[in-house]
Amino acid sequence: MRMSLDACHEEERRAPDVEAAILGLARDEPGLGQAAVSARLRRDGFAISPSGVRYIWQKHGLETAVKRLRAIAQSTSEGVSALTDTQRGLLARGALAAQLVSADAATDGEPPDRRQVILDAAAALFAEQGYDSTSIRDIASRVGLLPGSIYHYFASKEELYLAVHREGFRRLMAAVADALAGASDPWERLTRVCQVHVAAITSGTYIDRVTGHSLAMTGNPELFAKIRPMREAYENVYRGLIEDLPLAPGADRSLLRLMLLSFLNWVHVWYREGRRSTDEIAAAMVDTLRHGVESPGIASKPLSAF
Template sequence: MNNPATTNNASDGAELEHRILAFAQEHPELGQAAVAAKLRAEGFSISPSGVRYIWKKHDLETAIKRLRALAQQSPDGVDSLTESQQRLLERGNLTAHLTRQGSSTDNDTEITEEPLERRQMIINAAAELFSVSGYDRTSIRDIAAGVGLLPGSVYHHFPSKEELYLAVLREGFVSQMARIKMAVEAGSDPWEKLKLACQEHVHGIVDSSPIHRITGHNLALSDNLALQEKIKPYRQAYEDIFRQLIDALPTTEKVDRSLLRLFLLGGMNWIFLWYREGGKSGRQIADLMVDMIRNGVGPRPLQ
């Protein structure tokens, strides 16, 4: 098979390969189509598949691999990456880990090789519609209209509505886990850590983006058992955070920690059904819920 990145001049080919690898370092988050377009603007004759050929030759064919390589080359490691690059790398690593849990494939390309801006626009529009209308009453045509695309353009990024729904939930779970883990680090004791985690959880459901809202919805309600089974690895990873936090609480021996976790998550997840703007914020509600669990709701005994 011919090398799709080869030019008629060997020196030109070496220069082109050098520029492709330079883009992998300077702009690791860009996909092959975007890099090919920039190179063509510089006067090189190259296709997206030609860019991918060179990247694959150097084991750099996904954005996650390029970010990992960039971090490994720097003495500062991941800290050498920009904040957005660190978030992309964290999301990609976690997504790959969860995908391996849910299937036998090892795939780094889940969120990395499509043009990120358009892909994210589709995910955001889908999350909005799924959170308002539900999975069954939302169509690909509706989602495409929401971002000014033809349905075929959406199918180019996501082969089915189910895959798009899973991408929305995956994005929500990964983002919420990252936010909760960061919040918990500021806690000084087990109860404060739990409260901080609950604040982020409820904030995500009532005060945040549609992606986070749909994540909360899914944890509370869904009548699509097949989809629930595919989402299960992500839900388990998410709930494990609360399992660890509750296991660390200083409680009486009679407390059933598993039931406590289910009780707390169930109460928080149900908020999206009754919450109305204008009252307490999501974080205030979470504080009160944890305080009621910790201190009880009965009258204090007489001293």
């Protein structure tokens, strides 16, 4: 009886250690399944079954790899950027699968909105791999459908790409309209629109990001020509805003617009979350254009001096 009591005390002592070990692996290797975690811990001297691992996972809301990845992202200031490319892909696929499941489970008789799910998946792959490197099979695999099912909603990959842009520009124009509401100062109006753009291409959805990047796309002239009308409608917003600015006589407003859009479209390349906010970056860009960077009182050298 004495040995049994000692064994019970030892089990009670080790239980918190087992739980901590399971949670540690959930953080360090979130892709491991319950059987693999059980085997790993048994090698380390912990007596835990696969069902015991799952019990601990469920206790902490970590019973799927997607939930474990979300927990990691939420626990760091870097967010999803803290995950590896493979882990981000798994997280994206899990989110899309959840959309399909929830849509299929609807009880109101409405068909699932698979078209939107496909659009989201296509935008993610276009952003990650580029248009040319993404196939219909890739998109179908991302959402758990057969390739032929994609053609039920979109006639071709090109049509999917154009549909992503139509949706993206629709969202962008709506966000711009909201941002401009109530603003009358021309510099404030320009700043607000730039803030919308920078936020969309750095931290928006994949549809937002692909749409923003298209303003500088040069790799596929034929496809770019089909996007051009949507692009022009959006750039017309900037034309109007810059036309309203009180600029110095002789200022080239067209060049100013192109320079500003170039600045904005490159932010996604170097932006890192945690330093300046996207609003601060956009405001600083507009302020630099407005006031310049030369120190007051320093006269410019004549060209003949160089």
